[in-house]
Amino acid sequence: MSHKKMILIMSSALVIGLLTGCGTGAKTNGSSEGIKTENPRENEIAANFLSNIETKEDKHTIIVKYKVKNISGKVQKLTFSSGLEADFIVYDQAGKKVKQYSDDVMSTQVMKEILLENNQEISKEFTISDFTNGHYKIEVFLTAKEEEAKAVTDLIVKNSFSKGSGKLVGLIDNHTVEIDIDGIKTAFQLTEEAQQQYKSLKEGAHVSFVYKENEHEQKVIEKFEVEPK
Numbered sequence: 001m002s003h004k005k006m007i008l009i010m011s012s013a014l015v016i017g018l019l020t021g022c023g024t025g026a027k028t029n030g031s032s033e034g035i036k037t038e039n040p041r042e043n044e045i046a047a048n049f050l051s052n053i054e055t056k057e058d059k060h061t062i063i064v065k066y067k068v069k070n071i072s073g074k075v076q077k078l079t080f081s082s083g084l085e086a087d088f089i090v091y092d093q094a095g096k097k098v099k100q101y102s103d104d105v106m107s108t109q110v111m112k113e114i115l116l117e118n119n120q121e122i123s124k125e126f127t128i129s130d131f132t133n134g135h136y137k138i139e140v141f142l143t144a145k146e147e148e149a150k151a152v153t154d155l156i157v158k159n160s161f162s163k164g165s166g167k168l169v170g171l172i173d174n175h176t177v178e179i180d181i182d183g184i185k186t187a188f189q190l191t192e193e194a195q196q197q198y199k200s201l202k203e204g205a206h207v208s209f210v211y212k213e214n215e216h217e218q219k220v221i222e223k224f225e226v227e228p229k
Contacts, residue, residue: 048072051151062128066140078144083108086124165208189220
């Protein structure tokens, strides 16, 4: 009888031990699942919109197309504090800002809300001119309170203006000037704006200018870069 009681007590202890072990294991798993290593709110914001930029060079202008698509699976509200719904900034290779769209345009200060359906897009198009040839970086973004949806890409300008500088030799005729560039005398045609600027320049002075080549492969100075007095 005592032997049977001993077996019964040992069996009960074993069952209690197993139950206690199972309970402890369940609690540990629950704590692990409760720990979040990522911020779901940030991930949700990042996944709400898909933005992209397309750029195209057309003669002496750059056309920038910017699109933002709602990919959140639900309606998204965008709140704008002015009529300017999108903006862009262009940087040169050194990272210096050379142009910002909002610096050159006037916009109405009116609150505006847009409800963007799932898979619906916002499209904006910008035209950039007067950029000299070179490598730049452009970032375009929404001005909405809730989301910027920023997109960044390289901007390579090949068919616009070039910069030049040299010693002003003098006029060849009313619309042609000669400039000494590193010991080489080069003839440049002058636009009407450059002709007017030339009147205030002195022969022998060092001048900086922007120019392009026309269809006859003639170099044409668009304007002299005159420093403000």
